[in-house]
Amino acid sequence: MVAYFFNLQNRENLKTVMKMSKHFLFALLSSCVVAVFVHCQDQSGFISLDCGLPEGSNYDDVDTGINYISDAAFINTGDSKTVSPVFSTVSTVLSNKQLWYVRTFPENIRNCYNIKVTSGTKYLIRATFMYGNYDSQNKVPDFELHLGPNLWARIRLYNESRVLPFEIIHASTLDYINICLINTNLGTPFISAIELRPLKNSTYVTQSGSLMLLARYDMGSTTNRSVRYGDDIYDRIWRPYITSTQLSTKSAIASSDDYHPAESVMSSASTLENSSERIFVYFETFDPISQFYFYLYFAEIEKLQVNQSREFNIYLNDEMWFGPVNPTYLNTTTVFSIAPIGKGMNYFWLNKTKNSTLPPIINAIEAYTVKEFKQSQTNQSDVDTIIKIKSTYGVNKHWQGDPCAPREYSWDGLECSYNGYDPPRIVSLNLSSSGLTGNIAPDLVNLTSIQNLDLSNNNLNGSLPEFLTKLSYLRVLNLSHNSLNGPVPGFLAKLTSLRILNLIGNKLTGSVPAELVRRLEDGSLVISCDGNPNLRCYEKKKNKFVVPVVAAAAALFTLLVALAIWLIQKRRKEQAFGYKRNDSLELKSRSFVYSDILRITNNFKRILGKGGFGTVYHGYLGDTQVAVKILSSSSSQGYKEFQAEITLLMRVHHRNLTNFVGYCNEGAKKGLIYEYMANGNLQQHLSGP
Template sequence: MASKGLFGRVDSAVASNSAHRSNFINIDCGLSANSTITEDDTGLTYVSDDQFIDTGVNYNISSKYGSNNLLKQFLTVRSFPNGTRNCYTFRNLSAESKYLVRATFLYGNYDNKNHPPTFDIHLGVNYWHTVKILSSDGAFFTEIIATATSDYLQVCLIDKNLGTPFISTLELRQMETTLYKYANATQSLVTFARLDIGGRYELRYPQDSYDRIWGNYTLDTWTAISTNSTLITNDTDFGVPSAVMQTAAITLSTKQSLDLPWTSNNKSSVFYIILHISEIQDIPRTALREFDILSDGILLNTDVHIVPPKLDPWWISYTDTDGTLYNVSLQATSNSTLPPLLNAIEIYFIIPATRIPTYKGDVTAINKIKANYKVNNGWSGDPCVPTEYSWTGVTCTSDSNNIPRITLLDVTGNSKLSATLPSGLQKRNKDGKLTFRPNQNESHGSTPVINSPKWNTGGSNYPSVPNPNGAGEGVLNFENRQFSYNDLIQITNKFQNNIGTGGFGSVYVGALENGIQVAVKTRSHSSSQGVKEFLAEAQNLTRVHHKNLVTLIGYCMDGDCMALVYEYMQEGTLQDKLRDNARPLTWSQRIRIAYDSALGLEYLHKACNPPLIHRDVKTNNILLNANLEAKIADFGLSRAFDNDANTHVSTAVVGTPGYLDPEYYTSYKLSEKSDVFSFGVVLLEIITGHHPIIPGPEGGHVTHWVSKKLSRGDIESIIDPRMQGQYDINSVWKVTELARQCTELNSAQRPTMSVIVAELKESIDLEISTEGARSRHTTNSYPYNYSRDDNFVSDVSQNSAYEMAQMGGVPKPGPAAR
């Protein structure tokens, strides 16, 4: 399913190549110590990897594969026959900065076994990719764009018993923090494809100041076009090289769409797609190039047609998930006299960075021990994380902030280490074990995960509360940023802009130090929701990560101040949007909002562990961003449950009148079908524009009101008149029938959220089939609205590895790339 993204314009020069080159690290793996090589075409100097790693064995590839056409840095490899995990370390980096890391592998039968291996690669403690080497002469590379949470990054090769891991080159490029905003402290971007459409040669540094590799791509059914005019892009967008934007491809006629299909083996994969567009041909005044962009058949530019500006780079970005077959299609409008045009495309996997590294102070101490006593018994990478690769002799325990801490070091197996007590350790037991006793209350400063609140079961200013997941009373662990009350004053400009009030308290809009807008939800002392709901909402949001669930950025527990800081949703609540007479929602917008919301609830019911029942699904808890993408909010009443069939929990009835499941209300038995009933009411609101309770003698609950109208076969009478007849009637019928099934009194007869998602997708397809015909009767200009990327957090599986094409022989770039 594609979610519409953003339009952007780029209009100033990038920084100089030399400035970016100083932030490059180029490693030739396997090169002899203290040696360097200079790559002829890029002019970049590669250094030996001996200063970045202390394990592994150097090899030259077989002379059979070391042709004159092969780049110098691929002639050697470092192999790792010993140890499950072997890690390179980039030191002295800038914490919170963004980096592109690229690893390249050319097997070249270096070990004379003719057995290309398969192994994993991690960035720090988090999975990056599974490397599958398919041949001896094909070079494979994988890239990740990530934010450093500390002053170092590690790249680790993981042995899966499918051949010995090895590596040819490792490259790091510091990037502007404004680039690729979906790469942040909680998630990274793994490159799937980066294509110069219409280009003739591979492009990288110095044409691209960040040394991104742009593959050339043109089909026989397209026409490649180019210009000699320079196009300038901006680091605040994507800094695409002029050489990339100077080429493009068009189809042979306006009747032919420009299609880019791809596949994924993992249905939970979340793709981030960026299309780069600029007119580079001289267009006669009587001609028009106008087209639409569709993702998997869903129109992205719902309000306007695309008219690419002359020599002025523009872009559109969006996310796509929920399938294995994907396609982006550019289709000329009926008014267009010229075919669609595309200059470049970037496609990335969004992968979460869910694991928390060991506390930095402990890592520093243990690495000093390793260096001083020459310990090499499997001590590579993070000492504690992942647990299956933790260091031999090291015992770790998570502290009250869920950050792994080293609590015990057993040195009995290493006579050199156990001979002398290292400084800084407090005690050695009789059995030779050294015990660490870290101060659990010390400030974590710039640790990889920002400091979390100290919530204990006793001795706190707040009462002990049950774990929202039903696991009894215990520690509340946040993984998000902690704000002080003074921070909130700064963020909200002294709480000046109140954008709403609910049962919890007031909500204010503000901005972080990097300019990102946030919503600050404060708890008032007279709030109907107490500490328990506050903690439940925070706890639940730290473990649910989906693009259709609102993102918790941080929290405040400072004295009497309790507040939650969320991503800011510019268009407010669905409830308010449905009542907006000035800008009424179209049917297309409404059904997509319903689909987004259903995806969020499906994730809560099926993908969370344990699953969650929201318990307060309503239009006021569905928030909309600037692109009208919907996200479920307000998890203060959520409750964990077992998702086995016929499972329910007995609980006191909570929720909002009008949305409450009657079966839950009378029996006190809560199940996922309670959310389904509430969502059915939301669907009826979307269709009718009415509140759940309709006043007047003809009114009553919206379910009964709709049933009476439909008993006469009069569906037009229930449809919100503000849509002015602009909808596919079959699509509306389908959603109405779905809403009636959701609101069946017997919960066993209600569909699951997975069924609802599928039905809404079919309803969208019905609407799309007639939407294009209706839009051709209107004329639209193309107003580009500049807005920031939303802070997106996905639930993509850690197994969502991507496969890039093998680059047979890695030929040198052609003349245009030099």
């Protein structure tokens, strides 16, 4: 953004003004010198992190009196580095200790600070960067700065000594914020300092979005030095803007609203020598669709005589914006936007009224652009739960920032649902082979949208807890290869959404309860429970006569239907596949349509092998790997193999046979879905390379 301040007799020079060089602003914004205005003020709510400062260290800044602490407690990644001595002796850095250290992130794409805040409170958040050749590479990196799951700014420093602060006014709806550095493969991200300052919620009100600072000027500076805390209670940094004519006073300046601009800023003002002139302030950004909010501050600092008056109107882009303004003696008046102002370029005219004998004045100005953060953060309950689970089990994963958003940086082992602007929800959690010990954590029930839970290949013990029945959307529960003990409880049948239950390789005892066996037999549930020495997987204690009769009748029925289909096929063997859907495959709960097969195999992306039946493809059912056999239309014996294999897999369960997951029987499109075996097939192991 570019800003200029001019005294103009008329608008004839406007085009010349707009063509002026923009390099002036970069030099102005790069300055980081601060004035010594240290007052004894309350720093409650301030969060001041010197990034890279050794863990456990802290200090009081000599200029502001603000207490800075190490950032080590707010992030568990990154390395602490010091800037090159060449840069630490530069005057702007020498007086600003927060620039001596940096935290750099050579590993991981996304690294995030987690900072506790008060939910709903508006904060001024400032992130500061100075490269300082900390790595002796003389190569300034380029990376992204994110606030939560949303892009805040692109960090481009251009040279080693440039100090680049980014400020935003933002209110978090959660009780924490994440500030993240994103590696874009253009150098290693780093950061020098992070500062949070609570504001009054009555200030900087927008219709939507947050406010990113473009400029904050002390328009009548007489010192050419920046002003911040403790002269400014919110620690806003006011940059000096020198003009040809200034007014100043040593008297105290009051502030009657909640904005409270720094008193030293308000004790001076820019004005004009010729009362017929008008003040012109011009702003431009490189984004033509930006929306702005402006805050103009006025205070009369001259004791006017009886025959003197100061009154002026404010014009924005040639239209009357506010007025008349009659600055109050030694008291601040704030004029601000109540709605966003469009265009990439805006200019103000301050023009005295006919009743005024004195020219207009301006003491300070702030300009912000609206930053819309459209990506919602993950549901707060899900975030709290997954963090507790990580703490309970000591999960050693690179879990930083928002669990689900942005989608490309979601946490390893998680899958989430996304529905417009609604907060994402965790629907799948895979903690397989994560070194988990102890009981199944009760916190899991707070993942109320979970559909797939994989806790396999750990060392969990204890019994199967009843609180699992509260996971009303759970479809796949994999508890295989743990040390779970006790009986398989019948209350698991209450999980009516459950389709796959894997209990292989535990220490469970007794028999699978009748409630679960009934669901197994009606096809609504697939149970795998081999490898439990003291567990009888599918024995039922009741109806010992009825069950064998029903099973025999079902087997006979299956055989008769298979025979009928074989006879029909024999008569039509020269015809293409014209089967009807109502053949012998009646396990409706295991039935998949062809579109499901396409989704599961990612449009048949990966081939595992080929045989007389057809081609076998790799796929995913949720987070579970599966193998999908597709019946080939060129195979004359394919359908018989298809029929025989599905009959076998529906009736036989053994630890040395792959588990049957489901089938597709949609006209000529037929396929089987079963457990994926990662170590290849028998032929490969027998024949060798």
